[in-house]
Amino acid sequence: MQATIGAEIRLDALTKSYGDNLVLPGLDATLGAGEFTxxxxxxxxxxxTLLNLLAGLERVTSGRILMNGRxxxxxxxRDRGVAMVFQNYALYPxxxxxxxxxxxxxxxxxxxxxxxxxxxxxxxxxxLGDYLTRRPGELSGGQRQRVAIxxxxxxxPSVMLFDEPLSNLDAxxxxxxxxELAALHRRIGASSIFVTHDQxxxxxxxxxxxxxxxxRIEQFDTPEAIYRRPASTFVAGFIGAPPMNLxxxxxxxxxxxxxxxxxxxxxxxxxxxxLGIRPETIHLNDVGEPVVVDYxxxxxxxxxxxxxxxxxxxxxxxxxxxxxxxxGERLHVSFAGxxxxxxxxxxxxxxxxxxxxxSEGVPA
Amino acid sequence: xxxxxAGRWTPFWLSLPMLLIVALFFYIPVYLSxxxxxxxxxxxxxxxxxxxxxxxxxxxxxxxxWDAAWRTLVFMVFGSTLAIIVxxxxxxxxxxxxxxxxxxxxxxxxxxxxxxxxxGVVFAFIFNPFVGxxxxxxxxxxxxxxxxxxxxDAFIMLLIAHVWNGIPFNFVILLAGLQAVxxxxxxxxxxxxxxxxxxxxxxQLPMIAPQLFLTFVLEFTESVVSAFAxxxxxxxxxxxxxxxxxxxxxxxxxxxxxxxxxxxxxxAILMVFVLCLAAFQFLYLEKKVRYER
Numbered sequence: 001m002q003a004t005i006g007a008e009i010r011l012d013a014l015t016k017s018y019g020d021n022l023v024l025p026g027l028d029a030t031l032g033a034g035e036f037t038x039x040x041x042x043x044x045x046x047x048x049t050l051l052n053l054l055a056g057l058e059r060v061t062s063g064r065i066l067m068n069g070r071x072x073x074x075x076x077x078r079d080r081g082v083a084m085v086f087q088n089y090a091l092y093p094x095x096x097x098x099x100x101x102x103x104x105x106x107x108x109x110x111x112x113x114x115x116x117x118x119x120x121x122x123x124x125x126x127x128l129g130d131y132l133t134r135r136p137g138e139l140s141g142g143q144r145q146r147v148a149i150x151x152x153x154x155x156x157p158s159v160m161l162f163d164e165p166l167s168n169l170d171a172x173x174x175x176x177x178x179x180e181l182a183a184l185h186r187r188i189g190a191s192s193i194f195v196t197h198d199q200x201x202x203x204x205x206x207x208x209x210x211x212x213x214x215x216r217i218e219q220f221d222t223p224e225a226i227y228r229r230p231a232s233t234f235v236a237g238f239i240g241a242p243p244m245n246l247x248x249x250x251x252x253x254x255x256x257x258x259x260x261x262x263x264x265x266x267x268x269x270x271x272x273x274x275l276g277i278r279p280e281t282i283h284l285n286d287v288g289e290p291v292v293v294d295y296x297x298x299x300x301x302x303x304x305x306x307x308x309x310x311x312x313x314x315x316x317x318x319x320x321x322x323x324x325x326x327x328g329e330r331l332h333v334s335f336a337g338x339x340x341x342x343x344x345x346x347x348x349x350x351x352x353x354x355x356x357x358x359s360e361g362v363p364a
Numbered sequence: 365x366x367x368x369x370a371g372r373w374t375p376f377w378l379s380l381p382m383l384l385i386v387a388l389f390f391y392i393p394v395y396l397s398x399x400x401x402x403x404x405x406x407x408x409x410x411x412x413x414x415x416x417x418x419x420x421x422x423x424x425x426x427x428x429x430w431d432a433a434w435r436t437l438v439f440m441v442f443g444s445t446l447a448i449i450v451x452x453x454x455x456x457x458x459x460x461x462x463x464x465x466x467x468x469x470x471x472x473x474x475x476x477x478x479x480x481x482x483x484g485v486v487f488a489f490i491f492n493p494f495v496g497x498x499x500x501x502x503x504x505x506x507x508x509x510x511x512x513x514x515x516x517d518a519f520i521m522l523l524i525a526h527v528w529n530g531i532p533f534n535f536v537i538l539l540a541g542l543q544a545v546x547x548x549x550x551x552x553x554x555x556x557x558x559x560x561x562x563x564x565x566x567x568q569l570p571m572i573a574p575q576l577f578l579t580f581v582l583e584f585t586e587s588v589v590s591a592f593a594x595x596x597x598x599x600x601x602x603x604x605x606x607x608x609x610x611x612x613x614x615x616x617x618x619x620x621x622x623x624x625x626x627x628x629x630x631x632a633i634l635m636v637f638v639l640c641l642a643a644f645q646f647l648y649l650e651k652k653v654r655y656e657r
Contacts, residue, residue, distance in 0.1 A: 055555055056554075056555075057551050057554065057555070070550055076554070077552070077554045077555045077557075078555070078556070078557035078558075082555065083555065084551075084552070084555050086548045086551070086552060086609075087548075088548055090546065090548035090549050090551065090552040091552075092552075092553075092566075092567060092570075093548065093571070094570040094571065103556050103558075103566070104556035104557050106557075107556060107557045107558050107562060151552075153557070154379075155556075163406065320497070
């Protein structure tokens, strides 16, 4: 497949509302040329709406969308140079695979011979060569997905849009397709925008992840930065499996403590804070904070414990597989050396990094 | 295992009332009609005489029969085509959610509740050359519109009433078909660069082929057999036989002219024609219809 030049996409005060329902209250972002951007968020956060606005399937309420500096928000989908892969594939059931892939070329008036050549090439790219004369109804889910991708890449678009394209595949196929998509993106060079609610897809595919919450951008950064420095409690609670623990704590006289009095970190903040601790950085010991185990998930390589502190706050802990705690069991956990994050208790925004504690109760 | 009935005869008893009704009002009349077409029936009873194919020879050599048959064919082609195309356009508009489409959906279904004869009476008023909607035009161009004396005008009036009568049912069926087309398909076509017209032609119409086929089959039969009420209330076959379709001629011959054998013969011919038409549609056209989604 011939490499195309991806377009840089700029959102400028982009809003979308349905009647009185403001879905996107105003987005500003720049998606780099050739970048793989994943838009991540829970159901109803506006991520599919954003994708439809980029595709031109819905009208923007106000603001601008620029692709390589060109305003496109008023243009029809066909004039934007975008291709899209739909969640349910959206293949034309009455056309063969070849006709599905070549439909855009046919409309664009591409001559027959060139059309056939490009269809064959796109089909080869996604390993579909043998199925060109079949109809979508005769294909498996994975094969239909490939047809949908071939239909998108055959036009050599500068922007590829993906609307949760893996959610209809079974787990094994999803994993394989994920790797193929990443490879495909590198090969064709288009800017890819991929909408999903699955944080694993986001972490593995994205150059940068745009996290949406109620139509607002919570954070737009690389997967690593999002994992290491979540900008808000929303991001912290969304990324990671299991996600980060968020505990209510008090910051005073340079220290963050739990209701039990246990000191967790040193800080310059004061007042109520939310403390984030990754489950995999908490470990068991004999003298630390007491917790009661509620539920144990044995994942083979490690256990995930759902437990609660004495004040009732729930806590997830990842423990090594050598000992399996039982529900109801009383354990002690240490936060020494844990990666801790501080958030404003009210706004949920990230605060200045706290100082981790070296051993029980002693800030570094 | 399929569900079974306790007694062997239970299914039979359960379906008997329906079977009786169908036999009484369909199979027996059909049989009698065919039987009478081979006999000479006396109009006031009192025996019949077997005459073989003489009735057929007489009917088929009658130019008035061929005239009515030709008009029936013209009415069938134009009437059913329009009675599908007009609701199709309305359904496409309603599916695209043009303004007022919700209201229109309701309004367009109401005519279904009106009997053919009532429609005939109303349309006879609407198209009255002196007080109807064409009256102002007649004032400008005297004699332009007069279904009472101009055969073409009468035929057009009959067509319009028939098409109007067919809108509700065909509209509902076609709109249901369009609404069942996944929205992502038309969206995909839009991204592939298809204009709205292209999307209708390449995606929506192929996807509603089953619904189009159904309306096509029903409408063709309907246009041949059910124009009776409209003709009887609006034109009584006139002027000069311009709106005398076969179904009305059968009635005139049988009940006005007391030519029972001739009417029965024409009924038989009409039935065979409709049967052949339906057979052709199902054996040939249905093969081209794809039901998969």
